[in-house]
Amino acid sequence: MDVTINKEESKTIVVLNGRLDTTNASKFQQDIEPLMEGDNPDIEIDCTNMEYTSSQGLRLFLMLQKSVTSRAGNLILTNMKPQVKEVFDITGFSNIINIL
């Protein structure tokens, strides 16, 4: 999986490409750790090319959401594929993470 992070003035844009699974969840965690601190907590994650997520991936989205919420920021996930969205729906994550 490839992760691209672009810090803009008003928000950070993250682009995910590929599968988020057990083999690369710890790499993704390292990638997003810098986003869990600082005073620029608005984050948009482009999920157009995110093919899959396991509970390991969900765990990291929840950590990020908790971090952003605690700093009064916004996390938005965009263009999620229906199969991946279903995993967020089943686990109730659609209720706590903003998916557009």
Add this chain to the structure above:
Amino acid sequence: MIKKHFNPIQQKSGEIIEFLMSSPDMPKDDNLLFKIRLSIEEAVENIVNYAYNDGVGWMEVGTDLENTGLILSVTLKDAGIHFKPLAKPDPDLSLPVEQREIGGLGIYLCKKLMDDVIYHYEDGCNILTMKKKIAQE
């Protein structure tokens, strides 16, 4: 039907998942495959990470078809801790973000994505069987 014994299982999740997904019993439909793969990944990860205290142990996995190809059955067996995966209550999905727990979603996903998840403890082994209808009657 396929079956394989893996020992050791440390760092072998990927290999075990790919072995099961390459079974000729698997359906062709992408949406079904997505759900089956995710369930298999969650179940395999649970065993690799938590079944054995010191991480050293074996796992036997396999697939089979039942009801003349109507139902796929995936079985995972290990001799680790008697872990009763289905005894854990489902996560409370109505909790606000601050109170949602990080973790505990794996088996819940299996239960939701498969049609049946059955657990037995037999002769000192955990046996988890997951079933999914993969064809029309």
